[in-house]
Amino acid sequence: MRNARPVLAVLAVLLGIWYAACIPMNIQEVLTTAARAGAVVIPETAPERLATSRFVLVAENLDHIGASWSVDRARLPSPEQVLGELWKGIFDQPVTSKRSLVYHGMITLQATLAGLALGLVVGVGLAMAIVYFRVMDLSVMPWAVISQTIPIVALAPMIVVLSNSLGLGERLGIENRLVSKAIIAAYLSFFPVLVGMIKGLRSPDAMQLDLMRTWNATGLQEFSRLRLPASLPFLFASLKVAVAASLVGAIVGELPTGAIEGLGARMLVASQFGQPLLMWASLFAAAIAAGGLILVVGLLQRFVDNRLGVRS
Amino acid sequence: MTLNDPVIAAQGLDLTFETNDGPVHALRDVSLDIGKGEFVSFIGPSGCGKTTLLRCIAGLEAPTGGSLTVNGMTPEAARRARAYGYVFQAAGLYPWRTIGGNVRLPLEIMGFSKTEQADRVRKTLELVELSGFEKKFPWQLSGGMQQRASIARALSFDADILLMDEPFGALDEIVRDRLNEELLALWRRTGKTIGFVTHSIPEAVYLSTKIVVMSPRPGRITDIIDSPLPRERPLEIRDSREFIEIAHRVREGLRAGHVDE
Structure with missing residues (x-):
């Protein structure tokens, strides 16, 4: 419980900032509503208010700021409004409903996991090639680094178009959209895996490699009994980054592709139709999904650590 | 190979490393015979090529x-035939394997059967007095115990030759004395041929039947001393006149190597 205290302190500060920010952000709507209800607000007319600074409005209408946290269609919804929307999206409808955040979350999660799996295979495979073949180290590694400097938002539509026109999904018997999302997620998640695995596979020192030679171990034995287990701690460190990157990739993959399902599509729809509350709720749903995934990786790591006798 | 042939025979051995600063003569004209069951120490200051010589023997x-x-073969062939066990200065146990798992590692690699593996792990751990630590992880053991486990690992597949590169160099003197005693007992019991690199004169004299004194730049042998000490050696032997005389001769050999420079 002592470990939770710093986390809770940070959370309290964030919530404080959030609640405070709601006042100036929503003051226009609050005053409009109040004026319509016949209350006295300063200045009196809407155009005048629009021309006045938010902070001046707050200072001159302190009586009305109580309504800042319960505005319909607020610019910045309050935490409890977001929580309410999140609750509604998760629990108030069947998970098969198109309005359920669980439904959309599952779709995004599917792409995230598929992308992570693809990223793992590519990352680990490339790392092995780079560690074992100097040519690969010299030729592929710079491109792997360059690949991460290209904004994924620019690349995502091209990946979608390419994978659609190649009909990758039909050939694999998977939905096309899932394929392109998974590729985008893999594009982001393979890199941390690659970097971690290169470092991990190279972590055994000269003495440990010599020892293998004194036993006349084969290359495969050296890999499976020395390099691979030595790389596992590095892999788990990378995996936590890769999981988050994969989720971001899946969401980004849903944004420009005309997707109608998934948390990314939900955010896009909300922003286009002026529903900030839904946007925030989708955002938090994504954060919860990311937290859950990282928790799973952490549990997996603990399990492996136990098996490998890591000092706790 | 007949019974009296040396297990390890070097004739005019040279090794030159090409470096950016020009060639480095790590070994020059090293000639040496090591017979079966001998305990041979290589002693000399750092850079004298004692470790390099051991690594040459190991292929x-x-x-x-x-x-x-080595055993009448080239060192490379001997390495492939798994003719020796090698112990490094650091124990180098794999942290993700238990002590038993570490000792079992070479056995797995060499393809021993599961029952044979378990049997040999038990026996070698007994030999180095680590019975009961099989399930422990390396970090749960002291430095001396870890080094004993690494010796067990080198012994587990029962090669006739044991090569040790300053195995006790990182341990404190008290632990070192004990491990020296145990190593001697182990050598007497198993009859293995041991090559032992050290830079401690008392350690070399106490353990060896043959002491090879080396000097640096270029790495070469300055003296080979056949020890007259009996095979049975209590720690007190280090106060005997014979022991002190051999130690003196080793010291002279080391000094002679330095005067040459």
Whole structure:
């Protein structure tokens, strides 16, 4: 419980900032509503208010700021409004409903996991090639680094178009959209895996490699009994980054592709139709999904650590 | 190979490393015979090539001149035939394996059967007095115990030759004395041929039947001393006149190597 205290302190500060920010952000709507209800607000007319600074409005209408946290269609919804929307999206409808955040979350999660799996295979495979073949180290590694400097938002539509026109999904018997999302997620998640695995596979020192030679171990034995287990701690460190990157990739993959399902599509729809509350709720749903995934990786790591006798 | 042939025979061995600063003569004209069951120490200051010589014998380094045979084969062939166990200065146990798992590692690699593996792990751990620590992880053991486990690992597949590169160099003197005693007992019981690199004169004299004194730049042998000490050696032997005389001769040999410079 002592470990939770710093986390809770940070959370309290964030919530404080959030609640405070709601006042100036929503003051226009609050005053409009109040004026319509016949209350006295300063200045009196809407155009005048629009021309006045938010902070001046707050200072001159302190009586009305109580309504800042319960505005319909607020610019910045309050935490409890977001929580309410999140609750509604998760629990108030069947998970098969198109309005359920669980439904959309599952779709995004599917792409995230598929992308992570693809990223793992590519990352680990490339790392092995780079560690074992100097040519690969010299030729592929710079491109792997360059690949991460290209904004994924620019690349995502091209990946979608390419994978659609190649009909990758039909050939694999998977939905096309899932394929392109998974590729985008893999594009982001393979890199941390690659970097971690290169470092991990190279972590055994000269003495440990010599020892293998004194036993006349084969290359495969050296890999499976020395390099691979030595790389596992590095892999788990990378995996936590890769999981988050994969989720971001899946969401980004849903944004420009005309997707109608998934948390990314939900955010896009909300922003286009002026529903900030839904946007925030989708955002938090994504954060919860990311937290859950990282928790799973952490549990997996603990399990492996136990098996490998890591000092706790 | 007949019974009296040396297990390890070096004739005019040369090894030159090509570096950016020009060639470095790590070994020059090293000639040496090691018979079966001998305990041979290589002693000398750092840079004298004692570790390099041991690595040549192990087939981890290739000499650039002269001849070297191990069990009548080239060192490379001997390495592939798994003719020796090698102990490094650091225990180098795999942290993700238990002590038993570490000792079992070479056995797995060499393809021993599961029952044979378990049997040998038990026996070798007994030999180094680590019975009961099989399930422990390396970090749960002291430095001396870890080094004992690494010796067990080198012994587990029962090669006739044991090569040790300053195995007790990182341990404190008290632990070192005990491990020296235990190593001698182990050598007497198993009859293995041991090559032992050290830079401690008392350690070399106490353990060896043959002491090879080396000097640096270029790495070469300055003296080979056949020890007259009996095979049975209590720690007190280190106060005897014979022991002190041999130690003196080793010291002289080391000093002679330095005067040459």
